[in-house]
Amino acid sequence: MRKSLLIVPVVVALALTSCAGSPQGGGPALETDDLLVTTPAAVGDLDLATWNLPLGEPASLDPIKAFNYPENTVVANLCEGLMQLQPDYSIKPGLAESVESPDASTYIYTIRQGVQFWDGTEMTADDVLFSLNRQLDPEEGSYWAGGLVGNIKSIEKTGDWEVTVSLTNPDATFNSYMVTPIGTVVQQAQREAAGEDYGTPTGLVMCTGPFSVGAWNQGQSISLVRNDNYWNEEKRAKTAQLDISFIVDAAAISNALSTGEIDGSYDLPLTALSTLDSATNGELYLGRSLQIVAIIGTGNGAFADPAVRQALMMATDREAIAATVFEGTAQASRSLIPNNGWAYGNKVFEEGRGTLRETAVDIEGAKEVLKDATADLSQPIKIVYPSERTYYADIISEIANGARAIGLTVEPTGVPSAQFGAFFSDPEAREGSDAFVTNNYMDVPDPLAFLRTIIGTDGSQNYNGYSEPDVDQLLLDAAAANDEDERAGIVNELQERAMKDLPWIPIVDPSVRLFMNERVTGVPASFVYLYYPWAADLGAAK
């Protein structure tokens, strides 16, 4: 008697909790053809707004340790670089008034005068020199070291308000990196005074941006307060205080946004999408992005055979993945370069992309390609993913479906998130598997900079030992090409080569997923929120 009485309330409870979640697969139909660059401009100021970082709390505010979503999303509003990335991907002068580049190995920056740090002291060329040199100092341990920074020969103060950077090899992409923390300027005195505490809640930072740090309640929230002495009057923050929370659980994020407790968020979890799309208190925006989801080969097993990779790509229904796993908010990837991931040579890149194979499934074609394979096709191919992120399992299952159709076996293998991180830095961690997933992004809207990391012999994201001397030469040629269209042309060649050799299989290009309460508006919808002071544009919607 008592047991059956129990069933009723439990069933009711189950029904209640399922209302908070969202249906699996087949979400709302969202258009991706017109991805946004900006959201409607704010019409007024706000005293207080709330935001969320779905990927967790920043580990540090030190720009040289800001190398991932949470840190960069916050630091972009606090500290500034010599150049500034704009929502339309163009690059404008920031703390540098202008830059001269007599050749691709020399960059002469004229430092802007009259810029104050939050404490009122003036920014000088010495601060700039100090900040840039931090990248080269092994004691500082900058996460941005290597690659581009490794190519810097010297950084010198060549005038009262002038700093010159000389590179070892010519690199036309260098200036665009000045929008990232590589080019960020911090106050030398405060860095030296704070010592080991720099970037922590006790040491903080001292920068020039439109916001400074208010309270930082570890584990709960961080407050950004408007800098009323910001040097750029036009870009003065419209919100006096922005409280940023660190909720990572998808259901909790969904609840907080749909009840209005939080005003907005980037990087919305996929499972929260259908709830938020039908929310009545705000709007879901999809923006132009520089992100890509791909499968990275480790150089082991059957996956090491390029014919196998090509066949798998052709047999996988990537358009279905974009429509179901990403609920229509992504596009199947035609290239390793995300669609529209460029800020120069637009026509050239569009044409080049048009010559690549289309993304539709082609089982017959895949079987043809597989005939050229030399590896042992009977071994199962293990693709590793972080087990907490179940959408990867869905993606790999779809790949496994395609694989089965052409006679291959693909096994999704989950490992705990904490261990998965090691795949990107420890070759030993990659030993027992054939491939692993990545949700990757271009640091700057320059296809050359991105491709270089994947197909260059010492590329920072080259995890499978891909090394072709002619590719390396093409990369150097592209980096030395001053003319943008010429550079774009060489990069197109590299792109074609990359899609032929396919060291990574590109799956989809996700869009930016942004939600804003109807009370606020103004932030960019495009993927610039890691380096552009997006919070300064946030203001009242009515």
Place this chain on the structure above:
Amino acid sequence: MILEERTSVFFVIRRVIALIGVLIVSSFLVFAGMYAAPGSPENFLVQGRTVTPEVLAAIRRQYSLDDPFFVRYWNWLTSVLQGNFGQSLTNRQDVGDLLANRLPTTLALVAMAAILIIVIGIGLGILAGTRDGIVDKLVLLASNLGFAVPTFFAALILLSLFSVTLGWFPVFGSGEGFLDRLWHLTLPALALSLPSAAVVARITRTAIRDERDSEHSIMARARGVGRSLVLRRHVIRNSMLPVTTVVGVHIAGLIAGSFVVEYAFTLDGIGTLLVNAVQRKDFAVVQAIAIIMVAAFGIINLLVDLLYAAIDPRVRLGVKS
């Protein structure tokens, strides 16, 4: 001369020394466990993004991650004895500061849940134990529900109903200021206390019924002593012994169980801090929290024993019952 052994100062001192021994052994085991687990901390710091091997080596140097096991354990032990719990690998913060920031939320949550367990659990138990009929049956049903529904589930239901749908309580966070914090922690404390309150209610009910039917209380009634006096002095007071043990055990377990509720309600307590620290192999933080939990458990058990002595004169006087 009757020995007041249980409440003597020596008793307390001996227990404290034993607790310190337990703390050292458990800290060693936790350290060994973390050491043996796969993965290394510096890799988690830069999850999903690639840094140069030099940067990883710099991090290892900074935290002495390459020193041998016993050296690291000894260094940690000696600095703890000097009051320095080390630095968090994840965000370079002083562990003491980190804990001071996060501990109040967990303590408040556990305290509120403890009060709820005592009030709801013992209250309902007494109600069911002293009355028969519909009240008793309702309390039994409620307690069955209480331990059938797991904490996480209860949390989600409460959240969905009272926060999202009705909007009476906040959806996340632990609030600032005394009253705000109470408001934020009401649902979490309720969710945390439910299974324990259910158990306590059952045990109390059973204990009360046993006492009601015991020889001495029947005798007292037969001699004409008033009903409520019998209830207070004979029934309830005597039944408090088993009840105190159960309440004590459950409250001690609340600290460990709090992390489930902290996760569901996105609270900044030490539970979620512990889970993250274990995943990222943040040795110093895990060690510190493990010590706190073991110490809390030991202290609560000690208090329960002292409470025993206060309630039961037989225990105090060392007389066999």
